[in-house]
Amino acid sequence: MPRWLKIALAALLPSVAGAVVWGLGERLGADLDRVGILVGLVGSPLGFVLGWWTSRETPQPVETSPAAPSTRPMAPVARPPLCLGEVPRAPRAFQPRQALRARIDAVFAAGGRAAVCSLAGARGVGKTHLAAALARESLDAGRPVAWLGAETPGQFQSGVDLMAHELGLLREGDPPEETVRRVREWLTARAEPYLLVLDDAADPDLVGPLLPPSGAVRVLITTNDRDFGHLAELVDVERFTVTEALAYLRERVGPGDRGGARRLAEEVDRLPLALSVAAADLAGPPRLAYDDYLARLRATPVEVALERPRGEPYPRGVAQTILRAVSGLDEPAHRLLGELSVLSASGVEVSLLGEEARPALADLARTCLASFSRDGSVVLVHRLVGRVVRERAEREGTLAALLGRAAGRMDEIFELGHADLWHRLPYLLMVAEQSQALWEHARPLREDPAAAEPIVELMHHAGFCLNELYDGRRAEPLYTQVVAARERLNGPDDPATLTAKHNLARAHWSAHRFTEAITILQDVAEARARTQGPTHADTLLARVTLGQLHRDAGRYDEAIAMMESLLPECARTLGETHELTVAAGSSLAIAHALADRPQVAIVILRMILAQDLADPRLRAATQGVLAIAHQRAGHLDEAIELYEEVLEGQTRALGDDHPEAVITRHELALAYQQAGRLPEAIALLEHVVRADEALHGPDHPTTVEARDALAAARRTPDGSLAAARRTSGEDQ
Template sequence: MRRSRVLIATLAPLATGGLAWWACVAGGMDLDTTGIVVGLVVLLPATPLAIWAGAGESRRAPVREPVRPEGGAAAIGEVPRRPRAFQQRPGLRDRIEEILASGRPCCLIGGKGVGKTQLAAAYARTCLDDGVPVAWLAAEPLTAALAEMAGELGLLREGDGPEEVRRKVRSWLAGRREPYVLVLDSAADPDEVAALLPATGGTRVLITTNTHAFERVAEPVVVDRFTAGEALAYLRERVGPGDVAAARALVRELDRLPLALAVAAACMVGPPRLPYSAYIARLRAEPVDRLLERPSGEPYPRGVAQAILLSLRAVGRASRELLAELSVMAPAGVGTEFLEGERLTELAGQSLISFSRDGSTVVVHRLVQRVVRESEGSLAATVERAGRRLLGIREVADEDTWRRLPYINAVDGHAAALWQHTKGDTKGDTRGGPRGGPRGDAAAELVLEVRQAVAQHFLYLNDGLRAAPILREVAEGWARLHGQDDPRVLEARHRLATAHEFAGRFEEAVERFGQVVADRARVLGSGHPDTLHSRARLASSLSGAGRFAPELFESVVADQARVLGPDDPATLITRFNQALAHAGAGRHEEAVALFEAVVADQGRVLGESHPETLVSRGRLAQACAGAGRTGAAIVLFERVLGDQERVVGADHPDTLITRLGLAAAYEAAGEREEARREYGRVAERMEAVLGAQQPMTAAAWEGLARVSAG
């Protein structure tokens, strides 16, 4: 019944409010009672599942406490920890502080590997230690980073697109009067960033980029290579005293590039420990031009590729393979939950990886990622190995989606990165992806499987906006591998149509479901269960689009009962949706009769106390309320509430939603003391369980205030 429960949040509120208002007025109810009944009718169709999943509030998690680093303020995102032998670069540091103190945004502009991110991180760490909160966003792509930030702040609502998310975050930043720091690391699009910058408020914005076009967006600070003195000081602190002349020669060889010096220093520290002269000899002997392609117009900074390759040679094969996998995953970093049991010390010792400040995320510099991708074996094999790290997504049960959402979001980011490599269109990767051949196809198959699992979890949360673009690429990928008529392609297209339905794009969903029905009937047959399933979804989408199709529902129910049996879960789902569609069309009495029949059959097939049966009983109570049977609704709500407390617990979202419905029914019936008691109980528990930002929580508090004022 999962799809049924999700559909409630999408379909039922669309029509019931206006129709209930009309019915109440026509029946002679006073305005106060009418308002209560309409509120009850509109409020309750949002199912417990959808509310638990955050439908109508946040497409991610509820408002979470941001990470609080040791001894500092709250942080959103992963602020890099202080690297060894960090050079303060006081001239640059002072200029950054001067610009930000003036209220102007600041952008650090420079080539790859010059230390822009570390300078920004040093400023962020200082702010955190001073009690100033920081949001650290990996700004490529900025859209995804803003969505994560909005989710942390509790700003997201169901249906918010990228522009709306950007507007909300900008408004929130502009509304802050206390100091706040926003760091946009590795930004690529100045227009996108300009649309985010707040015109007022206490937010300081620091940007890192290699694009000089940002000079028109923020006050620029050009970051170049170390000075000779800084480079020597770094080597002296990191490696120790040695031959000064040889150290100077190494600085020249590596062109004072901070990243190259960090990699070289880690290699010299060993074990085994190397003197400067020996390292220089190895560096000059490294045949980098034969090992790596040099992209036209974007050569590697002098010495850095050789330095990275030397460090690669210094670690074992297992570590090299692990680094290769990290180099095809999301550049923002890989959580340690994907790396359990891995020996990261060897890679960290060679400065090939770094860690976030709290140690929960492993980060590989983008330039290191590119060098490794272009030098380490088969890209297809690497993508396949990395993809296997994500297969844990298959073990996440639907009912655990909400609890595991941070993990699912992380898998989404990594799977998207792997898919770009699979397609071979990743920026800066000139070798192309693992297309063609058994190994390339195997990598693509695995990534598609992971992405489809991610999308299915988003659908479980009624988050069609996030699921749709994933499913579009999944359908295209399966079609490229197996042809348009492959059942996997048809299933992905069906889910894509479902995503549009859940996103409220009913007309597009109707069009897509119509095409899938036709193609499934042609390929599988008109009586195939999958074809019938798509017909059922088409009927639901038509209702959502305001084109109630009772005949189609009746036809599908009859065909499913004949092919699958009347007690098959798919048949029960369609009957549930049929009842829901009648309620949405204002046919409340018919909806009551249909829900009663569904409840009876679910009780017989699943059991009277099965959670799904209880949900349907709650929807029956809601249908009675819509039909004006307030007394019957109260009795049903009270019975369901007692059973849900016994079966799933008093704090389960299903139970809380039922209690809220009961409170509203008491209010509509004029039983103010009972309504006040139930509103008070459910408001406190909803705030504790679902969060203060949830619309249902707010509705409970508003109901309590309303009955208390009377």
């Protein structure tokens, strides 16, 4: 069915419900005064109506009509962006490590298939900076680079989604594995040079499906895991050689005591990260002699809590170097480093930290405890530095405070993007990733409600908003973690746990995973009835939502039967004007509408419009739905007249290119095309394409849809109804 109808019908759920209840009341001989009170409630869900009206996206939220997923990917872009992701900038006194570089070049020079090279080594040996040097060299030569973090499944999938979006390959509603497959196909088919870096990859099974089997693409993986040798040519990255360590200290600190430099290099196991932190301290101000620094370094206490990770060098001198640098920070820099250490290793945008953080950032950069992306927009804390800071905080009992401050900062950033979710999606995705990083770093404290609660609430908040944007695919992992946390912290039948499960079902729903969603909601409804009673509002809500799920899964008979049973029960228990009663009636009406009964919809909508709908935008939405009902019934003249009236009011009140006006103009164009008024349809669609490109960008699915509609209209040899229906997809 047409996208517009699905959205518009969903937008008027409460209004239609009021009309249905009115009709039922008249048929049953109920008191018309009481029925009138119920009908008067139709204006209450304005905010919900407007949320639907401002977008033509069509995934499945709670209490909305179903929407079919798109079957067409975005048109692939002719030229990928030069740089995708955050490539680290070159550190001071960077050592090119020619022997390692020669081995990488040898792997990339091998022909016959895609070149995949894995830089394997312990943390702090310089794998990422070596990969970044190759990336910067490629960018300087005009060859595009994609830099994706691959430490966790969420971080990896976020990077792949971003890459798919930038390449015009992202498709609404696809599971993650399908997006990975589509990007892999693009990489395989690429004939021109392209560098893909997967930084800090942890799981060969996770990144393996992305690696192209052939083509001109070069893939560089940095990892601590030598098992990546099964997927790629393995290049071992060790600590600096003595020559490299001394060359680094000479360039970074200056010529001087060669013996002292050698002693320091051995003290910190010639680990590049530790040498960079020590060199920053040595260079001052004030400048320190090597032996003086060594004496102070050896006096820095390191507790047993800093254990050596399996397979990684973590000598005492490395931890002492980092802790000495941390101890020299002033309070603002110390606090900021603590927050950054419990956030994602992919970094935080500098602009989100505020102007007051700039002195602290400068202090962290000066001491080499933090670095920046190539363009300086993102601040990064090395994973080994972060681990030292977190372990010390855990030992000192301050980890919960660090996590709480970082969660609070993310919540503040989240509020920046909360007012207009549709246009501030990057903020939301960033908060979602950071909340998962916080939850990972809170592992030692997950049983402590005081420490875990702020992070669980942050994940819940981010997941809820992703659900509001009908992005169930991204909301699912968040709510899976929230449900597990709630079960541990609150118990399986606690209301907060059941709410989290309800929202997980919503995420499955909008991801079109109806079976999983129905199974979860059945359990929620049974648990609500058992613990809160069969007539509790939460129990009824679960049952109503379950009916809506059956409806959107195409099980109209089951949905109608459930809603016909629930409607009088909701009215008797909660009252005829309660929002849940209205929602039950609305769902019943929508189920009938989706069963292709447009005449019934027309009668109901005319009854609604006969009421005093004071808000003009709500009246316009109702008229738009009535226009769709007439259009489905074949009453094109009535539909066009209503569309034109709605469009005139919207352009006068909201502006010519307001999203609501653009939506109406698009649907009016389709009605013109069906009525044989082809020149008028083409003129409107040209306007729609220009407006969508300005609002969403040229590769957004909405823009692509409008552009395809325009191309189809231009190809239509006549304005016949059959041709127009084929164009609009009604015969599919």
